[in-house]
Amino acid sequence: MSRFWSELARGLSPYVPGEQPQIPGLVKLNTNESPFGPSPKAIExxxxxxxxTLRLYPDPQATRLREALADYHEVAPDQVFVGNGSDEVLAHxxxxLLKQSSPLLFPDVTYSFYPVYCRLLGIDYTTVPLDAGMRVRVDDYLGRAGPVIVANPNAPTGIALSRAEIARLVSARSDAAVVVDEAYVDFGAETAIPLIRDYPNLLVVQTMSKSRALAGLRVGYAIGDxxxxxxxxxxxxxxxxxxxxxxxxxGAIASLEDDAYFQQARAVIIKNRADLTAALAGLxxxxxxxxxxxxxxxxxxRSGQALAAALRERAVLVRHFTAERIADYLRITIGSEAELARLTDALREVLVQNS
Ligand code: PMP
Incomplete structure (x- = not known):
């Protein structure tokens, strides 16, 4: 820590994005990237x-991209905001929207970025515990004032609320914004975007990092009134x-235009998730x-930390968290069939060795 740091910089414990080590042959299942490349049309x-045209400044309004997103999601272009990854969209x-007189509400546990941004921007917040099944309970948010942000599906649990549940959350707080972070929505949850017509306080944030395999391009967006x-x-x-x-x-426009590739890639991930879930249950x-x-x-x-360390020794990276409520858990990204076979082989070895 330098003596030249401001008080703000001193007080922060920044959200550090997942590890990106450069080890050849590593099976990297720790940061929820896609195991497949993006659409070849996007690369082209x-x-x-x-x-x-790289010597020219880009369109500051990203007009064509916002139009393409508006078409895709059946809203108007002035209902679309784009940014440099959904992290930047969330920061804005x-x-x-989220610094109000009542504290911002969000679940404990959720995306670790939220408290970091609250601290950075001096936003008061109150966390609402997940229920015993690690689910967000909408009833716990009703009857309380203030804006809300939820990730749906939630991270790192992966559990989703239905669109009807989100509607119940939004309709109960017409005086404050409700933000639904849908970074993972394309893998089997219902998007809240159709609710925007009825609720001027609802903002839905999505990203091209996960289901469109464009994490390196940094494109995120928000849709709302x-x-x-x-x-x-x-x-x-x-x-x-x-x-x-x-x-x-x-690249983002071309990805949106290649719907066949998108649908196929996410179907494979959904299938691999079912297979991995069964394999893990078997272990x-x-x-x-x-x-x-x-x-x-x-x-x-087995402790989550011990398992993550043993996997790491076998060149398989998964995510492990230190917060008490989730310290037993591993978060494992759905990789390719071959990557998941490496993971389950390594886990089998570790579990046999220590039994
Ligand atoms: N929201 C959630 C819940 C996430 O897990 C992530 C990825 N770390 C993001 C947003 C940000 O993703 P990106 O900035 O790549 O769009």
Whole structure:
């Protein structure tokens, strides 16, 4: 810590994104990336853009991308906000919508970014515990004032709320924004986007990092009432008027146009998730019902930390958390069939060795 740091910098415990070690042959199941490449059409569009127009500034409004997203999600372009990954979209959302006189509510446990942004922006927050089954209980949010953010499916549990449950949450708090972070929605949950018509306080945030395998391109977006979107744009324009580079805009548009590739890739992940869930159950794990591209699982007689370390020694990376409520669990990204076979072989070895 340098003596030149501000008080704000001193007080922060930053959210550190998952590990990205460069070890050849590593099976990397720790940061919920896609095991497949993005659409070849997206790669081609990125190449063409880089070759032709990189010397020019991009469209600051990302007009064509916002139109493509509006078409895809059946909303108007002024209901779409884009940013440099959904983390940036969320950052602007926290600043524009979630600092209110009542504390922001979100579940304990959820995406670890939320408390970090609250601290960074001086937002008061109250966490609401998950129920005994590790589920978000909408009833626990009713009758309390203040904005809400939930990840749906939740992270790192993978458990999703239905659209009807989200509607119950949103309709009960017309005086404050409700943000639904749908980073993992494409793997089997229901999006809340159709509810936007009825609820001007609902903002849905999505990303191209997971189901579209474009984590390296950094494209995220929010969809909501035009009034909410105007607030986000105002905040964004005060920081950076060029949120997305030309390759990102072109690649994202081409990905949206290649629906066949998208549907196929996510169907394979959903199938691999079912297979992995069965394999883990066969090894004695308790696996939470996941609607995401990862599973959250614990073994009744092994600590999560010990299992993660033993897997790491076998060049398989999974995510383990230190927070008490989830310290027993492993979060395992749904990889390719071959990667998941490596994982289950390694787990079998570890479990036999220590039994
Ligand atoms: N929301 C949730 C719940 C996530 O897990 C992640 C990925 N760490 C993000 C948002 C951010 O993803 P990105 O910035 O790549 O869009």
């Amino acid at each position: 569009a990125i190449r063409a853009t880089a070759a032709d 959302t926290f600043a524009a 035009a009034g909410l979107i105007a607030g986000l744009t105002r905040v964004k324009d005060s920081f950076n008027s060029y949120p997305l580079g030309r390759p990102a805009q072109a 004695g794990f308790e696996v939470l019902p996941s609607s995401a591209n990862f599973v959250f699982a614990r073994h009744p007689d």
